[in-house]
Amino acid sequence: MNEATLSASLEDYLEAIFHIVRKKHAARPKDISKFLEVGNSSVTGALRALKARKLVNYAPYDLVTLTPTGEELARDVVRRHESLREFFIKVLAAGNELADEAACKMEHAVPADLVDRFVRFVEFIEMCPHGGPGLLEGFRNHIEKGCRPTCFDECRFESSPPTSHGHPLGAGExxxxxxxxxxxxxxxxxxxxxxxxxxxxxxxxxxxxxxxxxxxxxxxxxxxxxxxxxxxxxxxxxxxxxxxxxxxx
Amino acid sequence: MPNILSLVETNRDFAAPGSKFVTLAGNPNSGKTSLFNALTGAYQHVGNYPGVTVERKEAKRHFRDLDLRVMDLPGTYSLATNSLEERVARDVLVTEHPDVTVSVVDSSNLERNLYLTVQLLELGLPVVVALNMVDVAKSRGTVVDTAKLSALLRSPVVTTVARRAKGVEDLLEAIRERSIFPAPSEFRVDYGPDIEREIERLDGLLAMADPGIEPMARRGLAIALLEGIASERTEDFGRGILDAAGDAVDRIERLHGDPMDILIAERRHGAAMGLARQTVTTSAERRRDLTDLIDRVLVNRVLGLPIFLGTMYAVFFFTFSVADAPMGWIESAFGRIGNLVGGIWPAGSDSLLRSLIVDGVIGGVGGVLVFLPNIVLLFLAISLLEDSGYMARAAFVMDRVMKSVGLHGKSFIPMLLGFGCSIPAIMATRTIESRRARLTTMLVIPLMSCSARLPIYALIIPAFFATQWRASVLWIMYLIGVALAMVSAWLLRKTLFAGGDLPFLMELPPYRLPTMRSVMQHMAERSWLYVRKAGTIILGISIVMWALATFPRLDPETAAAGEPTVADASAEAGNDLAARQLAHSLVGRIGHAMEPVIAPMGFDWRIGTALVGAFAAKEVFVAQLGIVYSVESPEDTGAAHLREQLQADYTPLVGFCIMLFALIASPCMATVAVIRRESGSWGWAAFQFFGLTVLAWIVTILVFQIGTLLNLGT
CATH class of the missing domain: 2.30.30.90 (Ferrous iron transport protein A (FeoA))
Structure with missing residues (x-):
């Protein structure tokens, strides 16, 4: 994303609009202020800022919708949020509320690549439930060599990296x-x-x-x-x- | 466990007599229909579900003290109501309350098949699982632990090999036991805490709305509500519950960030996977099987197309060339019967009754049965292609071409068959699942030059075109038909049948050797359907056509007034009489009346009369034109004579226009009857009839007028 510099609060707005639009097809500024528990004036300011970045379609007193870029960015934020939340709940056994709160704060700070690893760790744990001493090594192989998480043993003992050179798309992509x-x-x-x-x-x-x-x-x-x-x-x-x-x- | 109970209760066998309703549900290619045939034998009733063209197959079976009414549900992968088949299957299961439902499962592909079984159990229905094709599974080194599967599903599990009618007795016994103890299985999919909470909440609301529903069925209903499957059942419960379900879906989707139906499907697949993992042991290495090897050749990048075209040529040759002889026999047999029956009346009699029976009824029945060899052979070929598994590959290979006009790969074979005859071609569209694609295909099929157009081309082309051009003109006629069919299909898909279609997504089933029994049964079923349904309509129309060509009759004096000029030319006088009779009849009058309409195409009343007659069958055009011109047997010896007449009266441009119009305009009455039968409505038949006629009229006028302007062939 080129708009990687989007502030944490703007990302929150984007996320809120995404959720509201998904439910009602378009958002009113009132919905947004209610959703985020902020004042109307801050909403207006944020909407202007998002509009300037071409992330929302907005005119005063009109409904708000996301532009395609905005939607993509919002999806990314939501995905980061859900991934982190899932990690906290499934791996760290955190409660729903704690997980949500922590995810809200961390989603803006954690780099996308790391979030991806959180996701894949949860997946890996779910598919290779045997655990044991080789678990972390297996996960490393899974990440680095792109072994299938279903083939846990293979992941643990396979030493040679897969030969995917020459293909436009290689393993793990x-x-x-x-x-x-x-x-x-x-x-x-x-x-x-x-x-x-x-x-x-x-x-x-x-x-x-x-x-x-x-x-x-x-x-x-x-x-x-x-x-x-x-x-x-x-x-x-x-x-x-x-x-x-x-x-x- | 029904088994244990049954030991206690065997003495009470007599207590559960009467008739039971059994349904068979399963994936396509799970061997469901074979099992149905093995269960019930050859005496089946094939009909349609009301309002739709999905087939409804039922049969009776007597087993011990039970009269079973067995129904073969359409093959589906799930019970969501995406397609017509799924909707029909679900409706039967939910509204007709089968006593026992047999879940037919392909043992060699247990995981995917159990996905449907799980849904059947979820409806709260008494289920018996038939682990079919255990022989195939075994040959692949897969063994299913039946007892364990039965314990997990809490339902009886029976192994069968339907193609060889193995395990049928066991299955019947299990059905019988299940029908005596119909309590639904307690099996349930665990949807996870969040979704389970919502299921419970809806379950409570449903229990309040209708305390009478059985708990397992209620849970199933709650899940259906969450999946957004609307049925008449759910409508009954009113807005309150529907709104509650809507809120529940919102909550879950916000929580999980995925659509509800995906979440539910994932859990179900998880359950099916779990069941398969716990019960299947695979001893052999998973290796490339025969199907993989065959596919390497049959759908190969280079060989795939040539092999496909070769196969199609074989089907075409088989359907039409082999049918030629029997069709000839049927025609001559009916000719002889006609003569024989006609002989009852004194020679030269012009009794109306004789004419009705000989020309109307016997001719009409002959007109129905003459297509039978085509249809029998076509369905023999189609059954072989379908049962072997090649049909799906054919669609796979041709889809790219058909997609460009908005059709499905499966539309190709019917359209190709259209070159032989529209009747079997239209019947072959049954393999197309999507109704929009199927209707589009049916509607454009008559544009493929069928073999009955050939006599018309064969009469006209030599009359107007020099030897070196003849082949090209014939080729052009065929090409015009194909091009118009493609354009029309594209237009129909852009307008009347736009969008909203099912995806192409299709299984390529493993290759199997077709069994004689199922091929024969399929063939007999289709042929009988044709005779019974389309045949009666065709017979009715032929009698109407006979009446149109017969009434009003020339009165004898007028007839006699046509004085024979040459004494020894009595045959010619007869022909002349026939010509005047035809001109006098309604057909002739319609021909005359049409003149202003057909004049812009360069046609006169003679051609109009012949065209009206051609509605009975395209090749009748030649015979009728022969009668109009008082030429004896225009089909063979008289053809040259008739061509001279045509040359004298018309220009090559008109000749070309006659062919063009005969190609595009009004399909023959048999086509109309079959479209009525296959589309389920006279509306589509009428739409096609008038649509094509108007199209023909416009195209032919354009060609004639522009041709005249440019002085082409005048």
Missing amino acids: IATMADLKPGQHATITRVQGEGPLRRRLMDLGIITGTPITMERSAPLGDPLEILVKGTHLSLRREEAKAVRVRIDV
Whole structure:
């Protein structure tokens, strides 16, 4: 993000607008002041500042919506918040309120890369529940070599780094399913897309944390064939773009 | 455990007689239909669910003291109401209260299949799990611990191999026991503390609204409310509960940052995965199986297309060339029957009844049955392609092409078959799941030059075009049809059937050797459906067409007034009489009346009359034109004579316009009947009929007028 210099309080505003818009499609300044428990005048000031950065659509006395850039940035803040919160609750066994409060404060300060590691640690713990002395080493391998978190033992003992040179996207990188090359393995990190498509994807087992393999594309380049949970599925590239994955090997 | 109870209660077998309603639910490709066939045998009732084109299959089975009514639900991956099939399946389960539901599960793919089983249990229904295809699973080194799965799901689990009718008795026994002790399973998915809290809250509200609901079903209802699945059930409970559900969804989504349906699906998948992990042992290494190897060739980047085209050629050849001979037999058989029946009346009689029976009824029945060889062979080919698993690959290979006009990969095969005959082609659209894509495909299929157009082209082209141009003109006719079909499909998808479609997302099932039994059954089912449903409509229209060509009749004096000029040309006199009769009939009058409308295309009343007759079947155009011109047997020996007449009367431009109009305009009555049958409404049939006719009229006028202006072929 180029607007990385956004102040903590502006990030809070962005986050608040995001939550309100998600619920009501557009936010009124009144909603925002209520949400953040601040005065109307501070809201107006913040909205001007956000508008100047082209993050919100706003005119006095009008409804507030996020611009595409604003929404992306807001999603990032929300993701950081939720990730930290999840880490506190799941790993540190903190209570909901404490976790929320701490996440609120830390979300602005912790670098994005570190937040990503928090997320992956939670994932790793969930998928490799055996623990033991090799746990942290396994996690290091998981982060550095991009071993699949499902293959804990492999992660622990594998010594040679995966040879993914020459591929435009290497292990550990985040991509969409449509970016995968035939033969590449990946783990689903997020399923986006609209109602019926998302549901259909989910019903066929395409959900977060599921490992997939790109098999091939059709002779004319589209659709794609993937292997998920022992089933061969075909889907079009545009549909595959709705699925975010992390490349494993 | 029903098993233990049943030991105690065996003596009370007689206490649970009567009829039970059993439904079969399962994923596509789980062998559900095979199991249905194995359970019930060949006597099935195939119909449609009211208002939709999803098939409803039912059959009866007597087992010990029970009369079972068994229903095969449409194959679905879940019970969310995304697609028509899912909605239908859920409606039957929720509103028709089956006594027992068999969850058909592909053992070789347990995890994904259990996802549906979990949902069935969640509805609070008595479930029996049929672990199907255990042989395939075993060959892959997968063994399922049946007892453990049964204990975890708290429902009976039976292993079956439906294709070989193995385990059917056990399954029936389990169904019987389950129906005697119908308490729902206590199995529940743990949705985590946050969602469980909301489920409990809604559960409490539902219990207050209707204390009569069984607790497991109530929980299922609460979950459905959170998933946002609207059913008539949930509407009953009023705004209060719906609002509470909406608030609950808001709370959870804010808390977790993911949509509710995703959260629920993730938990369900988690449960299915857990069940599979605890019960499946895989002994063999997971290796590339046969399907992978076959796919390396069949959908290969280089070979994929040629193999597909070759397969399509084979299907085409099989459906139309092999059917040629039996179609000829059927035609000549009906010709002979006609002669035989006609012989009852004295020679030269012009009894109306004779004409009705010979030309109307016998001709009409023949007109229905003549398509039967096509349809039987087509569905034989389609069953083979579907059961083997290649059909999904065909859609996979062709999707890129069809996508460009907004259609689905599965639309390709029906459109290709349209070159042979629209009737089987339209019936083949049944493989397309999305209704919008299916209707679009059906509506444009008649634009593919079917084989009945060929006699028209064969008559006209040699009459007006020099030898070296003939092949090109024929090719152009076919190309115009394809281009118009593509453009129309694209337009329909942009307007009438815009957006809102299901994703392409489709399973590529493992290759399997089709079984004789299921292929034959499928074939018989489809053919009978055609005869029964479309056949009656076709017969009705043929009698109407007969009447139009017969009435009003020339009175004998007028007929006699046409004086034969040459004494020995009695045959010619007969032809002349037929010509005048046709001109006098309603068909002829319609032809005359149409003249102002068809004149801008360069047509006169003769062509108009022949076109009206062509509604019965496209190739009738040639015969009718022959009658109008008093030419004997225009199909063969008389063709040259008829061509001379045409050359004298029309320019090559008009000839081209005749072909163009015959290509685009009003599909034949059999097509109209089949569209009515397959779309479920006369509306679409009428829309297609008039839409194509208007399109033909506009295109042909443009061609004729511009051609005339430019002095082309005049």
